[in-house]
Amino acid sequence: MPLFPLSPEQQSMLFLEGLFGPGIFRNTLISLPLRPELTRARVQSAITRLQQRQEALRSALVGRAPYLQRTEAVDPRLRTVVARPGESAGELLAARKADRLVSAQVRELPGRAEYELIEDPAGRERFLLVTLDHLVCDGHAERVLTAELTASLEDALGRRGSESGELPVSYRELCEQRVDAAARAERETRYWSRSLDRLEPVSGLIPRPGGTDAGPTDGLSLGQVQKLYRGPALHALVGAVCRAQGATAFSVLAALTAAAIWHRGGPRTIALFTPVSTRQRSGFDVAAGCFVHDRPVVCHIDPDQALSDSFKSVMGQNLAALRFSALSVPDLACAVPPLGAALLSDGVDYVQLHVGMAAGVAADPVAATRSAADTTGPVPAPDERRPRDLGPFRPALDLSVTTLRFEFTPGETTVRAFCGGAPGGMAVAEGLADDVLALLAAVLRKPDGTVAALVESSLSR
Template sequence: MGEGPGLSGRPGSADRRRRLAELLLRRELAAERAAGAPVRRPRPAEPAPLSPAQERLWLVERIYPESAAYNELSAFTLRGPLDTAVLRAALAELVHRHEALRTAIVERDDVPMQVVVPDAALTLTVDSVDGLPVRRREAAAAERAAALGAAPFDLGAPPLLRVALIRLAERHHLLVLAVHHIVSDGWSIRVLAGELIALYAAACEGRPAALPPPGVQYADYAVWQRERLESPEVAARLAHWRNSLAGAPEQLELPTDRPRPARESHAGAEYLFTLPEELVERLERRGREEGATLFMVLLAGYFVLLSRYCGREDLLVGTPYANRAGSGLEGAVGCFATTLLVRGRLSEDPTVRELLRTVRGTVLAALDNGDVPFEWLVRELRPQRALDRNPLFQTVFALHNQPVPLPPPPTGLTVEPVPRPVVAAKVDLELSFLRTPAGLDGHLEYSTDLFDPSTVQRMAAHLGVLLAAMAEDPDRAVHDLPLLTPAEAAGLAAEWRGAARHGGQDGRLRAVAGILGCTTDDVWLLAHDRGWEQAAARHCAREAMRQDASAGGLARALAAGADVLCLPASALPALTAAYRGPRSGNGPRLVLLRGDGPVPPDTGAWFARHGDRGPQLVSVWGPERTGGWGTLLVHRSDGGVHGPLGGAAPGTALAVVDARGRPVPPGVPGELLIWGPSLDGAGEGSAVTAPAGVDLPEGAGPCLATGLRVRRHPAGHLLPAEPPSAAQAAALMIEEALRRHPGVRDARVQRRGSGLVAYVVPALAAPPPVPALRRFLSETLPGRPAPGAYVYAESLDAG
């Protein structure tokens, strides 16, 4: 199981032998560079400096002392007879063999150092869930394992390892190990697991364990690495990285479901999927044609996916690198792994073949210079640092081969690794694959601060579409590769075909009238500013009324008992405060909210206050060339929205496309296109062809490019192109909460200096006291930021 760019291909194949020879040659060169490799220092040794990787982890721990993001958790199912006393002795010997497990991170003269203590007692925590019903034991054991990994470590109190044994039945146990990354890495976990089994088996069988004596320890390596980093050779490698990363973007602006928090919480989850063996074999064949490994082919596909999602053609991806070649460290435990940066450039519209060749060269160059710690690259490049994201890269890619089998346990006992649940995300998004006989097991780990599970699931599906297209046609330009799944493409095509079935303008008006419960004449009048007054006059203020958003205007409209109330969408907060419920059946049946743009207003405060008791809310918007009816959405009380044809008004079709006119997936920003069989020939917007993959009916006119950037929700309605910033989201949340207070008609929250100010329009003559508002917000939004000052106003019209 490799930590980074690995080999691919079938054992014994000529291609694999060639790549193996290439890798061995590179390792020999690495060994030559490692002349004067780390040596074991005399014991007892003086305190050693931290390695650059340890220094970064120590700093992270200082910033996030309660975080468990860098706790490495692993678990093993044990079935058969188990001697707990022998297991304790084996664990003690494991701690004795590896100084990293007995290392304390301390400060000497304000400088962090690592000190190896002669003894660090490890406690084996024994727990049991066998008293629970059988069907609940697995889940209960998993919860206790997760709790072990979620507790932060005190870096100054070794051992930085916890072990728990959870009994599920007499001959069924779960062994859980949690170790901090500052003294370990993925390779180290496998070393520890293998040695623990070997020590336990030897003790049970009354023989010495066939393990080599401890060699170079991690503190020895840290001293050697610090000395080597001052060498001319490393200076030359730093020059390579400066040149190869010059002008590279420091941030990957993936479209997210929520604004990025001011500080990372590292909360994470994962989505699992599979690439079938047939596809993997075709990808390997494409790679062989260009001298590329499976790792390089998959990374190329990931570059294309990221480019299509974020609209960038210059990308940086991190990939883990074991960093142990040529230095005799294969059996050592410590934080050796580093991150290689791989740059993907798609700006010259390469074909799949061309991209594979480029990625191959970039990966090999990164390997040639991979012994420069990532932390030194950060120091050298000096990227902008922030607490809300990782520097230089925010996404990781890795390909792992099948792990090396564990040593045989004693007779009668079986040991099986347990896939660990992801509960911490070190970066925004991490894609990894594990090679199996059935193909590739994919893992997409993601920050739950930023992404919903459904979004990550769609990403995995789109990656599968891209990879299949790369395998099918390597001479195709990567920007022309399909991205949408067959179901998404079929749904878009069906929407556009459906728009043609309404038979022109008359058919559209009848369909809209059926939804709104109006006549077709009313629908036409309500769609145009010049028609609001005519509609109101025709129906004697009983059927339709256009009003401004002032308190007096809303009060008069509600008192008049109009059946249909027509308002700008910006007036919804004021209507929310002014509406007092139906009065003897004379309240409006329908409120038509006409927006200045295609994104519907937030109706959360309305439904929180009025529920289903009020009139039906309908949002409409449309450029003049659509006759005023481009989008039409009927709001529901559950906070969602519902619109015929996925948010498009009847007789209208919508698509969100990228700069090349290709439809983008839900949640990805792009330009809004509108088409309908009866689009007017004049007005704002420009005529363009239909989006790629959509066939318009014969004789259909062009589409309307609105010039508006939006995203589309999976349900069909439109969203702002970017989620609000964390500060904007906090202000909007407070505004919505304040509007729910019975003494508040409207509210606006703005940042002034370093704090928030709430502007409040009282609903009654006597404004609610400020302490009451503070108390209301603390109960409604516990733990959230709150305004530092409150200002009462008669209206918010002046901003």
């Protein structure tokens, strides 16, 4: 495993940039309509406050070193873009969003964030467009930033008190509130050394490129399959499972994802990865950031373990992991060799999980349980299935990346499977997402069963 010169105070690692290659994800966009009375100076003040308070938005890569990052205080620049005669501000916004979604970010720009004030020639219709690199902001963190930015703009008009005044300045400060500063790094290293003692990197999940002379990047691509399930059934199902098992939606889906990987020949102790913003009840729902603040989710498969114990084990270690967060990602990878191997080994399959669900999983538990009963058989076919080729995949090492995203709402459930790797990998990623849903539907049939019994009764060999 390579070692990198790191400063605990300033360095972190946007490892997707170095490991998976630049530009593999589209940017994240935030657009907000602006009231006529909001002056340019007030908008500038709001975005400056946002960038000062969110550490992820003050992060930039250092020179050409792919793993190093600096954090600095800097005032964001607000660019004004005026519509052409006959073009509305809304039309200009749509055009700018299409362009900014796929635009290349400047790696030395803190936060890889760009801010545009979009208006018509008369200044009657105006929007704020924020472009954020996916490396520092995912879809869940986008909600955090949108809420804080909206509050800041309202504060600028005196329409609201200082409801956002108690938001933390940085993710690190959240961690410091929970652990004595003098012991944070030592405690975190000790915690992860114990938690990852049996960790085996996932390998062989995604088909390998094969023995070509062009190296590990030959023939690799990044793809996505999105499936849409309309109606409340899956939302009600996961709510019923969470209530019955006493666990969060994220913990349930993480444990089931690990079980699905194990069923496909994976190891028994698996590290999944996720930004902090996807873990419910973590206390970190005000901190934005994607891979800058990544921590593993350790799932150990004990075939004879009761399902409720498996779910609660994952939930407990999630909270403990966040409590002890102090080190940067590369510091932690270097201090705990199993984690470094899971991130930086040739042939590794990097698996990430995102789960979105409102805190109140169902307004009517009785109705939710009744609706969930309708889905305890095979998961129905999706109402829509949309495959998409996102372009070439050029990792720095011989590895693949698989991301599963589950978004549960009362009206519909969206499942997205992403895969960067060799041909055939996308089918594996999609099948893995299907396996997770199949296991979820089966939990209510055998709520007191074991992990092995659930897998054997739900997934084919």
